[in-house]
Amino acid sequence: MALEHAILVSLLEKPGSGYELARRFERSIGYFWTATHQQIYRVLKRMEGDGLLAVRALEQQSRPDKKEYSVVGPGRAALSQWLHEPIEPESIRHELAVKIRGAAFDDPSLLIREVERHRQAHSDRLAHYLAGELRDFTGPEAPTPLDAGQELQHVVLRGGIAYERMTIAWLDDVLATLRRLGTPHPRP
Amino acid sequence: MALEHAILVSLLEKPGSGYELARRFERSIGYFWTATHQQIYRVLKRMEGDGLLAVRALEQQSRPDKKEYSVVGPGRAALSQWLHEPIEPESIRHELAVKIRGAAFDDPSLLIREVERHRQAHSDRLAHYLAGELRDFTGPEAPTPLDAGQELQHVVLRGGIAYERMTIAWLDDVLATLRRLGTPHPRP
DNA sequence: TCCTCATATGCAACTCGTTGCATAGCCAAG
């Protein structure tokens, strides 16, 4: 249940409400873990029941009240324990790759538009990551020197950047392959 | 439900039993989609019930009998329909990245062994992929010219290779960062 | 002979994750 741990990390970095967590999962934390608001609310409730989190009701003006969650002792201990346990290297789940291999049983050229769309999405994500890197870590507004937490956030973001660059290059390879298959193959 | 589609692709490439599919999901198909045998058996049963697959009981000597599944008309149509529908670009789930960011609230240097272990696993996987590429696509034993299906399998495998190379380089970056944080930071 | 390993299939119970829906306050635009 890595969602629990992702929530602990995020709340340790900064306490917040379920709604705010959901927004973070669309941005920074979401670079490497995703969750919908329903899932987050459900898990927050369970974690509070387990004594890992504390809640504080915050009354707000000009918007609905919210519940601010923060990590308490046992939550920190649970994170620490998890950090000491080994985890299995990730296994990939790439639906587009299934489609590409499936295209052999259909018309491969029909996939070109789809792959171009994915390339665009990854290209947008890369631009977003690079803007965040400049803003938070490498630009003139960024704090210097970075503390350990910021260094670690930065190296994770560099991973996201590397992933998007690799993916874009691969999708170009896929597009070239699909286009080559669409035209008659020249024989020597 | 991409598992269904991954199974359709795999069975179109070659009919087989649940057990054989489970083995493929540890190898070639497993490069981009994973599944356990329990999941596979359950889904195969459902797909057969839905008329997407046909079964044939095969009696074997020196090992238990098996059921060989193959794709029939409606299954092929279901795959074709799915290929024509757009899918969302993948969202990443990277547990190790959660750990790295969480290490800020513990001792970062404790993660070094863990990251080294992951690096080794990815390195092994890369070697495995490269051996497969040589065997099936680029070596002297490989068929020439490749047909469309093989070209598409190859480009997916190139994606796996690119992913592993990128990941190894990133893990080296992570290790360098963890080691830097472990030693006192030199001030200008 | 007994044990282990590989093949082969499956149930049951559980957790994780998604989708659709519902509610409610407040603001700004039309």
Place this chain on the structure above:
DNA sequence: CTTGGCTATGCAACGAGTTGCATATGAGGA
């Protein structure tokens, strides 16, 4: 003044995925 949008929380139902267990055949080795 109604509509749409953003903040904020939540339920219910379902499907996806994991874990543990159970069963059976036959080969090979201790």
